[in-house]
Amino acid sequence: KQEVTQIPAALSVPEGENLVLNCSFTDSAIYNLQWFRQDPGKGLTSLLLIQSSQREQTSGRLNASLDKSSGRSTLYIAASQPGDSATYLCAVFSGNTPLVFGKGTRLSVIA
Amino acid sequence: ETGVTQSPTHLIKTRGQQVTLRCSSQSGHNTVSWYQQALGQGPQFIFQYYREEENGRGNFPPRFSGLQFPNYSSELNVNALELDDSALYLCASSLESGTGGGYTFGSGTRLTVV
Numbered sequence: 392k393q394e395v396t397q398i399p400a401a402l403s404v405p406e407g408e409n410l411v412l413n414c415s416f417t418d419s420a421i422y423n424l425q426w427f428r429q430d431p432g433k434g435l436t437s438l439l440l441i442q443s444s445q446r447e448q449t450s451g452r453l454n455a456s457l458d459k460s461s462g463r464s465t466l467y468i469a470a471s472q473p474g475d476s477a478t479y480l481c482a483v484f485s486g487n488t489p490l491v492f493g494k495g496t497r498l499s500v501i502a
Numbered sequence: 503e504t505g506v507t508q509s510p511t512h513l514i515k516t517r518g519q520q521v522t523l524r525c526s527s528q529s530g531h532n533t534v535s536w537y538q539q540a541l542g543q544g545p546q547f548i549f550q551y552y553r554e555e556e557n558g559r560g561n562f563p564p565r566f567s568g569l570q571f572p573n574y575s576s577e578l579n580v581n582a583l584e585l586d587d588s589a590l591y592l593c594a595s596s597l598e599s600g601t602g603g604g605y606t607f608g609s610g611t612r613l614t615v616v
Contacts (some may be wrong), residue, residue, distance in 0.1 A: 431537070490594070495544055
């Protein structure tokens with residue numbers, strides 16, 4: 392059974408810092424991994440989708456990497472801003488099974 | 503291209519009642535899945551519909567049921583509501599079941615059972 396773990400559970404950083412969020416999964420037989428952002432009480436916004444054949448994806452100040460063999464992904468946020476404050480969730484997709492989510496990392500960027 | 507739309511946004515129900523939540527999938531998507539997210543937790547898979555047939559179900563009791571319509575919109579029905587059913591319910595659509603093209607989520611329905 393696939394399990395996804397995200398570390399740290401919460402993170403507070405000053406504005407401008409570069410930061411890394413970690414995601415690990417137990418079964419490396421995945422099709423892809425997706426990072427989402429969730430604002431309090433709101434739905435999920437897709438940030439980056441990495442296919443199993445890819446090593447990384449970039450969008451603006453965000454860069455996500457995938458090491459399938461070791462069951463790890465990282466989300467790198469450059470030059471953090473207060474508007475980046477949210478919960479970041481990673482989820483893995485393994486074919487016909489549903490998305491399996493971690494519990495998320497709650498990020499606070501202090502101005 | 504429209505995204506995933508869920509209604510209502512908020513709902514308060516009494517224990518024992520029944521509720522129906524609705525979801526319109528993103529244009530071109532034929533797979534819809536539903537998730538329950540308790541406070542401070544990651545979303546948990548309820549079930550998935552592909553071309554109007556249920557093709558996957560998580561660890562939820564039968565009082566959680568669903569439908570998908572020919573236009574690929576979907577409903578989640580919950581009977582005999584319990585206090586623990588209070589959560590954010592998320593609908594997601596994708597292009598094809600199993601192709602890994604990524605999921606698009608709606609804004610969710612916040613259900614409170616009192």
